[in-house]
Amino acid sequence: MIKLTVNGKTHQLDVPADMPLLWVIRDRLGLTGTKFGCGAAQCGACTVHLDGEAIRSCVVPASLADGRQVVTIEGLDADLAVPLQQAWTEFDVPQCGYCQSGQIMSAAVLLKHNTKPTDKDIDEAMTGNVCRCGTYQRIRSAIHLAAELKRSGAMKLTLPS
Amino acid sequence: MSTPQLLDRRQFIRTAALATGGLVIAFNVPARLVKKLQAAGETVFTPNAYLRIGSDDTVTVILSHCEMGQGIWTSLSMLIAEELDASWQTIQAEHAPAAAAFYHTIYATQRTGGSTSLLSEYDRYRKAGATARQLLVQAAASRYHVAVKDCRTADGHVIIGDKKIRYGELVEDAAALPLPADVPLKDPAEWKFIGKKVKRLDTPVKINGKAIFGMDVQFPGLLTALIARAPFPGAKVKEYDAAASMAVPGVRQVVPIPGGVAVLGDDFWAAKKGRDALRVEWDFGEAAGINSDALLAELKERAVKGGLPATSSGNPDEALSRAAHVVEAEYYQPFLAHAPMEPLNCTVKLSADKCEIWTGTQTHTNDQQAAAEITGLPIDKVFINTVFLGGSFGRRNITRSDFVREAVEVAKASGKLIKTVWTREDDIQGGMYRPAFLHRFKVGLDENGTPVAWKQISVGQSVMTGGPFEKVAVINGVDMFSIEGMQTAPHVKSIPDQRIELNTPVWPVSVDNWRAVGLSHTIFAMESLSDELAHAAGKDPVAYRRMLYKDEPRLVNVLNLAAEKSGWGSPLPPGYGRGVAVFEGVGSFSAVVAEVAVSKGMPPRVTKVTCAIDCGLAINPDGVAAQMESNLAFGLSAALYSEITFKDSKVQQRNFYDYKTLRINEMPEISTFIVPSNEKPGGVGEATVGHMMPALTNAIFAATGKRIRHLPVMNQDLS
Ligand code: FES
Ligand code: FES
Numbered sequence: 001m002i003k004l005t006v007n008g009k010t011h012q013l014d015v016p017a018d019m020p021l022l023w024v025i026r027d028r029l030g031l032t033g034t035k036f037g038c039g040a041a042q043c044g045a046c047t048v049h050l051d052g053e054a055i056r057s058c059v060v061p062a063s064l065a066d067g068r069q070v071v072t073i074e075g076l077d078a079d080l081a082v083p084l085q086q087a088w089t090e091f092d093v094p095q096c097g098y099c100q101s102g103q104i105m106s107a108a109v110l111l112k113h114n115t116k117p118t119d120k121d122i123d124e125a126m127t128g129n130v131c132r133c134g135t136y137q138r139i140r141s142a143i144h145l146a147a148e149l150k151r152s153g154a155m156k157l158t159l160p161s
Numbered sequence: 162m163s164t165p166q167l168l169d170r171r172q173f174i175r176t177a178a179l180a181t182g183g184l185v186i187a188f189n190v191p192a193r194l195v196k197k198l199q200a201a202g203e204t205v206f207t208p209n210a211y212l213r214i215g216s217d218d219t220v221t222v223i224l225s226h227c228e229m230g231q232g233i234w235t236s237l238s239m240l241i242a243e244e245l246d247a248s249w250q251t252i253q254a255e256h257a258p259a260a261a262a263f264y265h266t267i268y269a270t271q272r273t274g275g276s277t278s279l280l281s282e283y284d285r286y287r288k289a290g291a292t293a294r295q296l297l298v299q300a301a302a303s304r305y306h307v308a309v310k311d312c313r314t315a316d317g318h319v320i321i322g323d324k325k326i327r328y329g330e331l332v333e334d335a336a337a338l339p340l341p342a343d344v345p346l347k348d349p350a351e352w353k354f355i356g357k358k359v360k361r362l363d364t365p366v367k368i369n370g371k372a373i374f375g376m377d378v379q380f381p382g383l384l385t386a387l388i389a390r391a392p393f394p395g396a397k398v399k400e401y402d403a404a405a406s407m408a409v410p411g412v413r414q415v416v417p418i419p420g421g422v423a424v425l426g427d428d429f430w431a432a433k434k435g436r437d438a439l440r441v442e443w444d445f446g447e448a449a450g451i452n453s454d455a456l457l458a459e460l461k462e463r464a465v466k467g468g469l470p471a472t473s474s475g476n477p478d479e480a481l482s483r484a485a486h487v488v489e490a491e492y493y494q495p496f497l498a499h500a501p502m503e504p505l506n507c508t509v510k511l512s513a514d515k516c517e518i519w520t521g522t523q524t525h526t527n528d529q530q531a532a533a534e535i536t537g538l539p540i541d542k543v544f545i546n547t548v549f550l551g552g553s554f555g556r557r558n559i560t561r562s563d564f565v566r567e568a569v570e571v572a573k574a575s576g577k578l579i580k581t582v583w584t585r586e587d588d589i590q591g592g593m594y595r596p597a598f599l600h601r602f603k604v605g606l607d608e609n610g611t612p613v614a615w616k617q618i619s620v621g622q623s624v625m626t627g628g629p630f631e632k633v634a635v636i637n638g639v640d641m642f643s644i645e646g647m648q649t650a651p652h653v654k655s656i657p658d659q660r661i662e663l664n665t666p667v668w669p670v671s672v673d674n675w676r677a678v679g680l681s682h683t684i685f686a687m688e689s690l691s692d693e694l695a696h697a698a699g700k701d702p703v704a705y706r707r708m709l710y711k712d713e714p715r716l717v718n719v720l721n722l723a724a725e726k727s728g729w730g731s732p733l734p735p736g737y738g739r740g741v742a743v744f745e746g747v748g749s750f751s752a753v754v755a756e757v758a759v760s761k762g763m764p765p766r767v768t769k770v771t772c773a774i775d776c777g778l779a780i781n782p783d784g785v786a787a788q789m790e791s792n793l794a795f796g797l798s799a800a801l802y803s804e805i806t807f808k809d810s811k812v813q814q815r816n817f818y819d820y821k822t823l824r825i826n827e828m829p830e831i832s833t834f835i836v837p838s839n840e841k842p843g844g845v846g847e848a849t850v851g852h853m854m855p856a857l858t859n860a861i862f863a864a865t866g867k868r869i870r871h872l873p874v875m876n877q878d879l880s
Contacts, residue, residue: 023428027427032377033370035503038817074369092361094368095232095791096228096549100367126825127825129824130822132501133230134791134828137831138790
């Protein structure tokens, strides 16, 4: 039995010790916003926050998250989700959209630690997130804008519907 | 073409030109959809199969094509919104079921591919919107006892004098009216949406985790199936031992299917561990002992032998002997995997009287046929629920419906509600590759550098043979997609002395549509060659192409635009170079200039890409720009890194660590310029994938003097 707090809700779960957190989130908790892309920490589609840091949930056994806080795209805090989603909307970033949960979760951690990321900071934080549709240019623009929105507090604190 | 069923009075019949020469398609409302909505107590107005307007004003656009990133969720909706005079806020889109009403107007099956969705639907969706608008106007006119001509529409309302009536208030009356025989379309000068920047309708659900992809389909009791399969279609399971798999907690069943063995588990992890534990012995048959080195050697041998003529005129040998310069070159491009971000998957619920499928597919009708064939059910008892595709790039446009077929086989063999899931390794090693190609040229130039003799031999597997387009695509043994755009290029078709041959090996490696199909390799060969010809003629690459392509003004126009916007000819720092590529494809004319920095011991870095496209009418210009970014990133990724190789019939690449893809730090700055045009919409989803590859290698040549004729660049020595 492990105790997992996901998006503020605590679950007692009986899962194999080696079962990756990704599959617990998707197949046991039914939260499908977190995606499977490679299963090998290569693409970032499965990025979630574990105690506030971005991790690749496809390679982290759920047992490692026992007693810790997990946040997925569905539960991202408004002070990060709002500027990111507004900026993503402004640049119409997604194409197929499959990588975007992971992109946003990685970008959220960057913004949390860095109020004014440079292009180089963005490269460093986002290189682990593959987008096969090639939305990188718009992701970069959106991160700059999200940082600006967050700094200025200019955004309306509502999520795009 | 199946005979249309007569459903109800809402049905109407309209003719549409078909490639097959057939003429009539019934546009009917899927009865299931209407019943479902009526059962939910909704008042719905369904003037035709393409849209529905609710009493709450919501306009639902029903998409006959699938959304895989290319943006039709938005652009097809724009066509309807335009003619309907809808308010954009009320528009939503959904995927159509699989039904004859949604057949592609050219392909005559339900299919998304070939960058043709807008071409197929440009008239049909506008007419659907205009029809609905006319009915709403008529309903308003009779309610208020005024003439139709005294009504106008704007922003989701019928306006009569100072009265504004919401569409939603009129839907019940409108639904009772007979359909007009034909409706006029707007003058382009009146357009409010078409040609303007419009926000994507699918952005909101794609940034909050709510968008549902095939991978996300869940049902109580659903079992996840992972399949042990061989990448070679001829391979068979000799024997397998399921004991260790069945011992894995959560594994429920192990079943053989044609071409593999499926392990069914309560969840992905159980099925994955169960499959890891499975012991399978394969009989590769003809696919035994496949090695990449031998395949490349065979391509080269075949290029010497020659092949079937695609064109043959005059006396090219004699013309070559008279030429001022002769240029010979050979270009090789490897097998490529699609690697869409979402690995393949397919959910199947099979019962005695129907087969329900949830997946992201580009080939609804083929999938229905495949499922009908396997289950013995009639085709109209196969229901396909299309969900968002997490990318595809042709992988879900496979002529033989491989991933749907095997999922139906698993459902049939197991008797369970199942979802197949491919791992990334399954995807990379799963076949259906872009075929490896070798193009060899011998071209004679006159003193001005104009080609006067052209000999070409192209060698590679055929994608179209055995598929639904074989009849139109393979002519006298020559698959036109193997040499797509080559013999029709403006500078080739005008040469009196020419011979283009195609040699088509039949190998056990499965090949299929990969983004841009033939253009994914022919543009690299053609535009590398044009660069070499320019060099031989001692001319600037852009100036030379202006001369070469002078018979195609739209091509010269985009070339000039890209050259101007990229600052072609302006000085660059040492180690930098610019390369250009210009070509027509999928109904669009595009030019790409790449700027690259090459430094010792480092992979070349593309710093800037300038793209000019004339795609006819650009329905959603920002969508076109997004597609250019996507095409160029995809082409760059392939050109720099991608290659599938075989050793003893094993695919040597497994995952993104050895089938490398472009990442954000390698993404160049891309600027797109769209030529204003009212010509019919050309394709954009595949328009410039091919351009990026020679633009890159031509830029490397400009920077280093090193000509790259084999891809990927990663394997080439640039020192
Ligand atoms: S699925 Fe976890 S990094 Fe790719
Ligand atoms: S939007 Fe398709 S993979 Fe990123």
